[in-house]
Amino acid sequence: MQKTFEHTSFIIFDWDGTLMDSTARIVSAMQTTARLVGLYIPSEAQVKGIIGLSMQSVVENLFPGISPPQKNELIETYRHQYIEADTTPTPLFKGVLPLLHWLRSNQIVTAVATGKARAGLDRVMNDVDLHGHFEHSICADEAQSKPHPQMVEELMSRAGKTSAQTLVVGDSVHDLKMANNANVRSVGVTSGANSFDELQVFAPIKILSRVCDFQQWFSESHCRQS
Numbered sequence: 001m002q003k004t005f006e007h008t009s010f011i012i013f014d015w016d017g018t019l020m021d022s023t024a025r026i027v028s029a030m031q032t033t034a035r036l037v038g039l040y041i042p043s044e045a046q047v048k049g050i051i052g053l054s055m056q057s058v059v060e061n062l063f064p065g066i067s068p069p070q071k072n073e074l075i076e077t078y079r080h081q082y083i084e085a086d087t088t089p090t091p092l093f094k095g096v097l098p099l100l101h102w103l104r105s106n107q108i109v110t111a112v113a114t115g116k117a118r119a120g121l122d123r124v125m126n127d128v129d130l131h132g133h134f135e136h137s138i139c140a141d142e143a144q145s146k147p148h149p150q151m152v153e154e155l156m157s158r159a160g161k162t163s164a165q166t167l168v169v170g171d172s173v174h175d176l177k178m179a180n181n182a183n184v185r186s187v188g189v190t191s192g193a194n195s196f197d198e199l200q201v202f203a204p205i206k207i208l209s210r211v212c213d214f215q216q217w218f219s220e221s222h223c224r225q226s
Contacts, residue, residue, distance in 0.1 A: 008160040008218075011103065012152060012184075013134075014170035015114040016051055017192015018211055019096050020021055020124065023171075025088035026040070029081035035075050036081075037092065039063055051193040052115040052174040054140035083123070088159050092114045092128050093191060095212025109159050111136035113151040113168070118142060135159065135223075146174040149182035156182075169214065176202035 027047045034041045042062050050058045057069050066074070103110055106172070111134055114121055118139040125131045136158050144150040156166055168179035168197035170191030180202055188199035188207040189199045201209050206217060 008166050008167050009107065010109045010111070010156065010159050011165045012111045012113050012155055012166065012168045013211075014052060014110055014168075014172065015116060015121065015124075016169035018169060018175075018189055019092060019112075020128070021093050021184050021191070022090040022094050022124075023048065023051060023192045025082065025090050027152060029078060030058075030085040032093065033074060033081050034063075037070065037076070037078055039070070042181060048158065048193040052170070054115055054145035055117070057108045057145040057219045058115075079120075083120075090124070092130075093211055095210070095215075097133075099212060099215050100130075104108055104133075109143055109149040109153045109161070111138070111144070111159065113138050113175075115174075124220050137183040146172075147177035147180060147181055152178060152182035152184055156184075169211065171199075173198055173202060176204050179204075187217075189214075 013019055017027060018128055027044050030047045031041050045060060050061050053061065057076050059066070059074060062072065100110060112121065116124070116139055121137060123140050136155050138151045138155055143154055145218070152168060153189070156163065158161070163182065164183045166184045167204070168175060168184055168186040169185065169189065171189045171194060172175060173194050176186045176188055186202070186204040188204040189211050190199065190207060191210045192194050196207055201218060208217060210212060
């Protein structure tokens with residue numbers, strides 16, 4: 001894959017754990033849901049391991065073999081827990097808005113690829129007033145679940161960008177594997193689901209502690225390449 005940055009003009013961000021500090025709420029809501037439905041309660045590490053996947057994939061990974069009625073009950077209960085019942089804060093990470101403004105000022109197109117359903121992404125974007133900050137977005141009910149490359153490929157098609165112009169930024173191994181499957185470079189952040197060592201397996205070009213560090217790293221990378 002291309003190693004220079006001079007043609008990077010399209011950045012695809014994951015949402016949970018990358019732009020929004022929602023990992024703790026996802027874990028809490030999923031564990032409560034499992035208890036209420038009467039299923040095995042997954043560990044924190046197990047729940048973190050499915051963040052970024054579609055709900056159907058989450059169920060298949062965490063609760064294999066459950067009946068269709070249990071699956072429906074689990075999905076509905078989780079949605080209620082995450083949206084209404086669980087009060088764990090889910091703020092944007094520090095520096096997200098300045099970063100998005102800076103990228104736009106430098107003519108870099110931004111998009112979101114998320115394991116959330118469309119209704120869920122629209123709701124949280126409204127909550128944090130981020131509608132209009134991304135030119136494109138795609139959700140788990142509109143494409144194949146990560147790490148399938150369809151989300152990235154569809155977003156590149158919508159934006160009229162090539163793989164050489166595109167960069168994926170995410171906190172989970174599913175994000176980075178999706179980028180690899182689409183033959184697109186990636187940057188990992190350790191603010192969410194997975195650790196440095198777990199992300200490094202998928203050969204991102206950089207691993208950052210948090211998304212607000214992206215601007216400085218990206219600017220310096222451009223300078224070194226110019």
